[in-house]
Amino acid sequence: MSKRIRHQKILQVLKQHRVTNQESLKDLLHADGTDVTQATLSRDMRELRLVKVTGADGVPHYSSPDEWESTPTLASLLPTLFQSAEGVEHLLVVKTLKGAAQTVAAGIDWEEWPEVLGTLAGDDTILVVVRDPSATSAVQRRIEEMAGH
Numbered sequence: 001m002s003k004r005i006r007h008q009k010i011l012q013v014l015k016q017h018r019v020t021n022q023e024s025l026k027d028l029l030h031a032d033g034t035d036v037t038q039a040t041l042s043r044d045m046r047e048l049r050l051v052k053v054t055g056a057d058g059v060p061h062y063s064s065p066d067e068w069e070s071t072p073t074l075a076s077l078l079p080t081l082f083q084s085a086e087g088v089e090h091l092l093v094v095k096t097l098k099g100a101a102q103t104v105a106a107g108i109d110w111e112e113w114p115e116v117l118g119t120l121a122g123d124d125t126i127l128v129v130v131r132d133p134s135a136t137s138a139v140q141r142r143i144e145e146m147a148g149h
Contacts, residue, residue, distance in 0.1 A: 001034065007048055009034050010041075011064050014050070018061045025062065051106045054099040074107030075146045082147035083124075087136040090117075092128040094143060101126045108143075115139050 009029060019025045026041055036044070045062070053063045081104055083095035096104050105121035108128060115135040120127040130136045 003044070006034060006036065006040075007044060010044055010048060010050075014062055014064050018059070020059065020061050052102045054103065058099055060099065060102065074104070074111055077104055077107055078143065078147035082143070082149065085140045085143050087128075087130070087140045089133045090130050090136065092130060092136055092140055092143075094126040094128060096124050096126065098124045100124065113139065113142075 009032060010025070013019065013025060013028045013032065017024075017028055019028065022038065022041055022045070025045075026036060026038065029036055029041075048064065050062045050064060052060045054060045077100075081096045081100040083097065085092060085094045087093070094101075094104065094108075101121040101124050105119040105126045105128075108116065108119050108126070115130050115132065116139060117129040117131050119129070128139065130139055
């Protein structure tokens with residue numbers, strides 16, 4: 001099966017089901033006749049720019065670009081979702097409201113700040129990995145300023 005067809009099937013499954021984890025997506029694809037390895041599925045999800053968002057019911061699920069590209073910018077999210085930030089060396093820990101970390105982390109990633117290597121989000125905590133420890137405080141200040149703190 002070509003990558004293009006596999007990507008179409010993934011997007012179709014996401015439109016028909018609220019998918020909360022990769023294993024569920026893999027199972028739904030399998031039920032639809034599409035077998036895919038975990039590594040391939042992870043790569044496909046990254047290429048499709050799928051993100052996990054928290055729905056109005058508080059349940060996180062995967063969302064496709066057509067659903068989230070119109071989402072507010074990081075600058076508009078931070079004033080309501082940001083709690084605190086504290087950094088040491090290459091690491092910055094950002095606290096958010098419960099259920100908001102993945103949305104805020106995706107916003108940080110989309111900013112493509114050259115100092116930021118990447119983010120890892122839980123439910124209300126984001127680990128921001130900064131390339132150079134001397135830039136950690138600048139990234140922290142930028143986030144705090146965007147949040148209005």
